[in-house]
Amino acid sequence: xxxxxxxxGDYLIASIQSALTDADLSQLREALVERVGRFRSRGVxxxxxxxxxxxxxxxxxxxxIAHMARLRGAETVIVGIQPEVAxxxxxxxxxxxxxxxxxxxxxxxxxxxxxxxxRVDRA
Amino acid sequence: MPDNNxxxxxxxDVDIVSARQKGRExxxxxxxxxxxxxxxxxxxxxIARNILMYAKRGEIRFRGLxxxxxxxxxVVAEDQGPGIRDVSLALQDGFSTSGGxxxxxxxxxxxxxxxxxxxxxxxxxxxxxxKWIRRGHA
Numbered sequence: 001x002x003x004x005x006x007x008x009g010d011y012l013i014a015s016i017q018s019a020l021t022d023a024d025l026s027q028l029r030e031a032l033v034e035r036v037g038r039f040r041s042r043g044v045x046x047x048x049x050x051x052x053x054x055x056x057x058x059x060x061x062x063x064x065i066a067h068m069a070r071l072r073g074a075e076t077v078i079v080g081i082q083p084e085v086a087x088x089x090x091x092x093x094x095x096x097x098x099x100x101x102x103x104x105x106x107x108x109x110x111x112x113x114x115x116x117x118x119r120v121d122r123a
Numbered sequence: 124m125p126d127n128n129x130x131x132x133x134x135x136d137v138d139i140v141s142a143r144q145k146g147r148e149x150x151x152x153x154x155x156x157x158x159x160x161x162x163x164x165x166x167x168x169x170i171a172r173n174i175l176m177y178a179k180r181g182e183i184r185f186r187g188l189x190x191x192x193x194x195x196x197x198v199v200a201e202d203q204g205p206g207i208r209d210v211s212l213a214l215q216d217g218f219s220t221s222g223g224x225x226x227x228x229x230x231x232x233x234x235x236x237x238x239x240x241x242x243x244x245x246x247x248x249x250x251x252x253x254k255w256i257r258r259g260h261a
């Protein structure tokens with residue numbers, strides 16, 4: 001199932017609606033990396049609230065999305081990891097080291113706005 | 124305890140999703156709380172992907188367990204793939220022959236209470252893993 005990607009200002013928001021196959025996850029990765037360029041996006045939010053499991057493939061793909069988007073000039077935030085999903089991830093030994101996470105969509109947007117402001121302040 | 128006995132053939136990535144969803148449903152019926160349902164689903168996901176990566180096809184079966192006053196669930200993953208040459212090496216953290224993360228088997232083992240691998244090179248692999256319902260803290 002294809003993940004809808006919304007463009008909101010400088011940001012892209014991908015909200016995962018249901019369980020995803022490996023092929024769906026790879027498709028999401030390609031789509032996001034392509035759209036960061038097409039829309040000149042500065043930030044990407046991947047909302048995983050609906051995911052009831054994250055296994056090694058899902059985590060690796062999210063990590064790839066964040067790294068690829070960064071190489072294309074956009075910051076990624078993963079939002080909505082459920083408590084039991086976090087528990088299972090830690091037991092599996094899966095981490096999202098170096099990747100921004102936030103509790104929910106609102107916090108994710110706040111994070112990107114702060115990042116954007118820092119960038120303007122530095123300039 | 125539900126005595127339903129289901130099996131899911133593993134032939135493509137879609138089957139990984141069905142296997143973990145069916146496994147989670149059975150875990151819920153067996154009385155596992157949501158945290159353990161997720162843990163079981165994650166473990167099923169890892170061993171199902173292992174089948175797909177190394178053996179291309181296989182099967183995952185699960186059923187409820189009762190042992191005295193203990194209740195739980197057993198998951199069996201079986202394939203007729205190439206087999207694992209060195210099982211203890213395959214269970215080591217970080218070991219992978221597929222360029223993956225090397226979390227498949229050791230990760231699933233950490234998630235479950237019991238984990239047994241029987242493998243014969245050229246014949247296939249059977250992984251049996253069990254999780255018991257934790258009592259005493261409602």
